[in-house]
Amino acid sequence: MAEIAALTSEAGFALGAGIAMGLSALAAAWSQGSLGSAVMGVVAERPEFEGKAIIYVVLPEVLAVFGFLVAVLLWLKIGGGAA
Amino acid sequence: MLRPKKMKRARVIVLKASVESLIKDLHEAGLVDITKTKYGGLEEGRPLASFDDISGQLLRLRSILTLMEPHVDMKKLPQPEAMEGQKALAEMKKLDVEERLRSLTQEATALSEQVRELESKALVIDRVLHFGSVDFSRLGTRKLGYRVGEITPVAKVKEELERIGDTSVVSKSGSNIILVLYDRKDEAAVDSALADAGFNQIEIPEGTTTPFETINKLNAENEAKKTRLEAVKKDLAAISRVHINRIRSLIRSLDIEAQRAEVTSRFASSKYAYVVEGWIVADEYGKLGSIVEKYGSDAMLEDAKFGHEVMPPTVLDNPKVAAPFEFITSSYSLPNYFELDPSMAYFLGLPILYAMIVGDVLYGVMSLLIAMWLMKKFEKSYIMSNVSKLWFYSAFPTMLFGIIFDEWGGMSHYHLLEWLGAWLGTELVHGPLYSGFHRMENILTLVAITALIGFVHLGIGFALGAINEWHHSKKHAMAKIAWIGVEAGGLLALLGGIGLISQVFMPAGLAVVVLSVIALGMTEGVVGVIELPGLLGNILSYTRIAAIGVAGIVIAELVNQALKPMPSQGLLAIIFIPLFIGLHALNCFIAMFESLIQGGRLNIVEFKSKFMHGGGVEFNPFSLHSTKEVK
Numbered sequence: 001m002a003e004i005a006a007l008t009s010e011a012g013f014a015l016g017a018g019i020a021m022g023l024s025a026l027a028a029a030w031s032q033g034s035l036g037s038a039v040m041g042v043v044a045e046r047p048e049f050e051g052k053a054i055i056y057v058v059l060p061e062v063l064a065v066f067g068f069l070v071a072v073l074l075w076l077k078i079g080g081g082a083a
Numbered sequence: 084m085l086r087p088k089k090m091k092r093a094r095v096i097v098l099k100a101s102v103e104s105l106i107k108d109l110h111e112a113g114l115v116d117i118t119k120t121k122y123g124g125l126e127e128g129r130p131l132a133s134f135d136d137i138s139g140q141l142l143r144l145r146s147i148l149t150l151m152e153p154h155v156d157m158k159k160l161p162q163p164e165a166m167e168g169q170k171a172l173a174e175m176k177k178l179d180v181e182e183r184l185r186s187l188t189q190e191a192t193a194l195s196e197q198v199r200e201l202e203s204k205a206l207v208i209d210r211v212l213h214f215g216s217v218d219f220s221r222l223g224t225r226k227l228g229y230r231v232g233e234i235t236p237v238a239k240v241k242e243e244l245e246r247i248g249d250t251s252v253v254s255k256s257g258s259n260i261i262l263v264l265y266d267r268k269d270e271a272a273v274d275s276a277l278a279d280a281g282f283n284q285i286e287i288p289e290g291t292t293t294p295f296e297t298i299n300k301l302n303a304e305n306e307a308k309k310t311r312l313e314a315v316k317k318d319l320a321a322i323s324r325v326h327i328n329r330i331r332s333l334i335r336s337l338d339i340e341a342q343r344a345e346v347t348s349r350f351a352s353s354k355y356a357y358v359v360e361g362w363i364v365a366d367e368y369g370k371l372g373s374i375v376e377k378y379g380s381d382a383m384l385e386d387a388k389f390g391h392e393v394m395p396p397t398v399l400d401n402p403k404v405a406a407p408f409e410f411i412t413s414s415y416s417l418p419n420y421f422e423l424d425p426s427m428a429y430f431l432g433l434p435i436l437y438a439m440i441v442g443d444v445l446y447g448v449m450s451l452l453i454a455m456w457l458m459k460k461f462e463k464s465y466i467m468s469n470v471s472k473l474w475f476y477s478a479f480p481t482m483l484f485g486i487i488f489d490e491w492g493g494m495s496h497y498h499l500l501e502w503l504g505a506w507l508g509t510e511l512v513h514g515p516l517y518s519g520f521h522r523m524e525n526i527l528t529l530v531a532i533t534a535l536i537g538f539v540h541l542g543i544g545f546a547l548g549a550i551n552e553w554h555h556s557k558k559h560a561m562a563k564i565a566w567i568g569v570e571a572g573g574l575l576a577l578l579g580g581i582g583l584i585s586q587v588f589m590p591a592g593l594a595v596v597v598l599s600v601i602a603l604g605m606t607e608g609v610v611g612v613i614e615l616p617g618l619l620g621n622i623l624s625y626t627r628i629a630a631i632g633v634a635g636i637v638i639a640e641l642v643n644q645a646l647k648p649m650p651s652q653g654l655l656a657i658i659f660i661p662l663f664i665g666l667h668a669l670n671c672f673i674a675m676f677e678s679l680i681q682g683g684r685l686n687i688v689e690f691k692s693k694f695m696h697g698g699g700v701e702f703n704p705f706s707l708h709s710t711k712e713v714k
Contacts, residue, residue: 051466052414058680062627069630072637073526 010078017074024067031060085423087699088398089365092387098356101381103131106343108374113706115361115371116396120351122358128350137168137341140175144334147181150188151323151330154316163331165707168343171336178333180326187319194312201305204288208298211285213255214262219291228270230263230277232284237261240280247272260285339707346705360387362395362702391555395420397699405430407472410465415687417699422551425691430476432540432690436682437477439533440632442522443639444485445492446671451478453672474675477682489519492667493639506650522629523636529629537625537689541618542570544693551694562606563694568599569618621689627681635674642666 039053093115097105109115121127166174211231222229234240237259241252248269253262265273277284291297351358363371368386375384389395397417399409401424408429418424441447454474461467485491491499497515504511522529549563575592578584603611646663648656 055680055683058677059684061677062631062681065627065630065634068634068637069526069530069626072633076526 013074013078017071020067020070020074021064022067024070025064027067028060028062028064031063032057035060085427086400087418087420087422087424088400090362090395090398090420090702091365091368092389092393092395093361093363093368093371094385094387095359095371095375095382096356096385097359097378097382099352101378102347102357103343105375105378105382106346108377109359109705110339110343110346110707112370112374113704113708114367114374115359115363115705116703117346117349117359117361117705119349120358120360122351125351125353125358128347128352128357130348131344134341134344137172137337137344140172141334141337141341143181144175144330144337147178147184148327148330148334150184150319151327154320154323155327160328160331163328163335165335165339166332168336168340171333171340174329174333175337180322184319184322187315187322191312191315191319194308194315198305198308198312201301201308205298205301205305207285207288208291208294208301210260211262211287212294212298213258213260214253215295216293217253217262218293219287222264226267228265228267228273230265230273230282230284231260231287232263232277232282233260234277234280234282235259240276240282243276243280244273247276342705361705364398364702391421394698394700396702397424398702399424399426401426401430407469407476408433410469411473411683411687413701416695416697417701418695418697419699421555422695422697422699423547425547425686425695428543428547428690429686433473433682433686434477434480436536436628436685437473437678438480438484439536439628440678440682441477441481441635441671441674442484442488442632443490443492443635443671443674444482445667446490446635446639446674447478447481447483447485449668449671450474450481450675453675454478470679473679477679487520488522489517490522490636490639493636493643495519495521502647502649508650522632523640526629526633529632530626533625533628534622536628537622537685538570538574540625540685540690541621541693542567544690545570548694558606562603562611565599565602565606565611566618566693568595568602569615572596572599624689625685627685631674631677631681635670635677638670638673639667642670 035057039057042053043050095105109117214231219229237254241254241261244250244252244263244265248266250263250265250269250273253264254260263273263277288297347357349359351360372384375382397420399412399417401409405426408426411429411433412418412424412426438447441450454471457471458468458475461471489495494502495515496517496519497512500511545563545566549560549567552560552563572592572595575584575588576590576596577592579586579589579592600612600615603615607614642663646659646666648659648663650656652659
């Protein structure tokens with residue numbers, strides 16, 4: 001019974017890690033998609049803003065990185081480092 | 084250093100008789116940012132009388148330059164030299180090249196058009212060349228009509244057309260272009276049949292005799308025109324090469340004269356004198372004094388006092404070493420004159436945040452080399468040269484943090500030396516030389532440390548904000564101090580709560596938080612209190628340092644696990660070496676890019692917003708050097 005509980009708990013962590021990574025990557029992709037199209041519009045009108053505009057497109061990447069961090073933390077909980 | 088350069092508001096009163104000379108001196112000195120001057124009882128100045136003439140001549144010169152540009156490689160031309168204004172105007176009068184240039188350009192345009200027309204006619208004739216001996220000039224009489232065009236399938240249409248009266252169809256096997264000859268009285272029936280069959284008519288150019296004869300004539304004519312066009316273009320190129328430097332020099336000279344003649348429209352004017360006002364860097368005020376002194380009683384300089392109601396332009400004042408960080412300041416929003424300049428704070432903060440993200444000795448070395456290469460390659464690009472310098476400066480703390488984190492290309496120093504030893508066939512070390520702070524093994528601690536860094540960084544921001552506001556509004560300065568209170572109280576309560584310090588500090592910390600929130604409510608109102616969760620968000624935002632850093636390590640470790648070349652792998656190791664180096668270089672470049680963006684963001688969004696409102700105006704002195712260079 002205790003073994004089943006431990007396995008269920010590990011599965012929960014693994015699932016959580018996957019969801020954290022997946023959803024955060026989707027959020028980053030969605031934000032970058034919206035920002036990207038807006039930025040292209042700006043650059044088409046005002047090419048001098050290209051440098052600044054690109055930075056705004058890159059910023060949401062960190063959402064995926066945060067998800068990755070959470071996933072790594074959960075992975076370490078189930079002994080990922082030892083593996 | 085932490086503040087923009089001190090500015091003075093200079094006011095010069097000058098007699099109209101001396102104004103042209105003074106304007107010339109001011110323009111050459113390039114000291115004063117001349118502003119629009121308005122005084123009750125005085126009129127707004129107008130451009131000098133010479134302005135219209137100079138503008139007209141400039142327009143003429145620019146149109147001449149436009150005619151010359153296509154015939155000269157502009158990139159190879161030297162920077163044009165300016166000459167004295169009167170001399171330039173005299174030179175203009177002697178300029179005799181314009182008419183010849185225009186007539187040659189017109190001829191070249193006409194010839195190009197004729198060549199295009201001949202070529203398009205030749206294309207048409209080429210399509211009907213298989214009717215080689217048919218003289219089209221003899222077709223199309225009062226009785227006989229004809230149509231030439233493309234149709235498919237030829238056989239079926241031919242059969243249908245030949246049923247209409249005396250209509251006959253000439254075609255050649257293998258071609259779907261037909262010649263239809265018909266009696267004028269059948270024209271409507273023929274056209275209707277052709278339209279139904281999807282006939283695509285070819286208009287035979289006027290003057291066409293037989294296609295053979297016409298094509299020969301067109302080709303000969305085309306050759307003659309092309310030869311003449313080449314000769315005209317050569318003439319144009321020769322004239323342009325000889326005169327273009329003179330034209331550019333005249334444009335530069337008259338551009339300067341136009342600026343000087345136009346600047347009086349920013350002055351206030353009376354019957355006999357002008358009043359000129361502008362901003363000058365306080366250290367340069369003496370130089371302006373010397374210039375005005377030359378005019379004796381014709382001109383007078385006054386130090387016009389100003390308060391917070393006017394906004395002087397901002398001139399950043401940092402040591403040369405911090406210049407690339409001024410690039411960040413000026414790229415987003417210049418601090419206004421009364422604010423602290425964040426460039427030095429960026430100089431100290433950005434490389435540290437960057438280094439904490441990359442945190443690898445070998446990546447530090449690699450980024451140093453990449454930065455040096457980029458600095459050389461993009462020496463003349465304002466953005467890239469500054470960004471490369473930011474990478475250059477940040478590479479050194481990166482190496483330092485690499486040593487602290489014990490990260491050497493995704494390996495610990497011990498594993499690196501062990502690996503190198505395997506290649507050298509000797510054991511370089513028997514055990515680790517030191518024990519670093521391994522980020523992968525201490526992620527939670529790392530997250531806590533980065534949040535603490537955020538806490539300190541924002542605290543510094545609030546302190547700078549309090550300094551900024553102190554002379555402007557004590558109330559706002561107190562609000563900034565209240566924010567520091569919220570931060571400090573919150574930290575005390577947190578550390579006491581989790582038992583890292585005595586639990587006595589927990590209620591004390593909470594009391595500080597409550598008092599600070601009350602102070603915040605009193606100074607910034609409800610808005611300040613509503614913004615409290617934002618502070619937590621700002622602090623947590625700094626944990627991106629840990630997140631991005633860990634992501635970089637995982638990629639580096641994956642590269643090492645999969646592709647680390649070992650001597651035991653034999654030939655496979657030779658394949659692995661370039662892949663191993665290439666992927667690490669790629670990971671390093673991604674880390675460099677990401678760390679600069681995210682490190683920059685923490686400085687610009689989270690940190691700077693705590694003390695800087697921005698809205699500074701760029702200092703734009705009336706100067707020869709601000710004259711736009713002629714292409």
